[in-house]
Amino acid sequence: MTYKTILAASAAAFLALAQGAMADSAITVTDPYMRASGAMASSGAAFMVISNQGAEDDRLIAAASDVADRVELHTHQSDANGVMKMVHVEEGFPITAGEDHILARGGDHVMFLGLNRPVAQGDVVTVTLTFEKAGDVVIEVPVDMDRKPDHAGAGHGAMGHGTMGHGAAMGQTGN
Numbered sequence: 001m002t003y004k005t006i007l008a009a010s011a012a013a014f015l016a017l018a019q020g021a022m023a024d025s026a027i028t029v030t031d032p033y034m035r036a037s038g039a040m041a042s043s044g045a046a047f048m049v050i051s052n053q054g055a056e057d058d059r060l061i062a063a064a065s066d067v068a069d070r071v072e073l074h075t076h077q078s079d080a081n082g083v084m085k086m087v088h089v090e091e092g093f094p095i096t097a098g099e100d101h102i103l104a105r106g107g108d109h110v111m112f113l114g115l116n117r118p119v120a121q122g123d124v125v126t127v128t129l130t131f132e133k134a135g136d137v138v139i140e141v142p143v144d145m146d147r148k149p150d151h152a153g154a155g156h157g158a159m160g161h162g163t164m165g166h167g168a169a170m171g172q173t174g175n
């Protein structure tokens, strides 16, 4: 074995270790962003894609951030009159093995209630997501007020303006 191959071998071993460590958390979060209705807003919402690359189903059961008094897992449902409203999802969101769970405008979202400081365009908010199996996953969520409702790869139309996100009675800043 030459010196070079030893180096290569140890680099490969190190990579395998690093990948092994990362594989411990089957959960990855991509493309997170947060919105609030302005500097004086008392609430906000965050959206993202949560991927489960593991073999086991998991569940997002809680979220927390020092930017808000309370952080809840919300979704939208239409009431008897067909009006979309936000509801607190106590049991959290199932994150199925091998699939992406998309948090998007008009659907599932992380809700910030009682913002304790102004959030402005370009701020980055630290959020801890708690999963049943993967445990805590800490993510950095940029504030992006300009973001269009369409989420990663969702394309125009499906979740766009007027279809789900803008029910008359929602009163939610994130939409």
Ligand SMILES: [Cu+2]
Residues within 6 Å of the ligand: 045, 074, 075, 086, 087, 109, 110, 111, 172
């Ligand atoms: Cu909400």
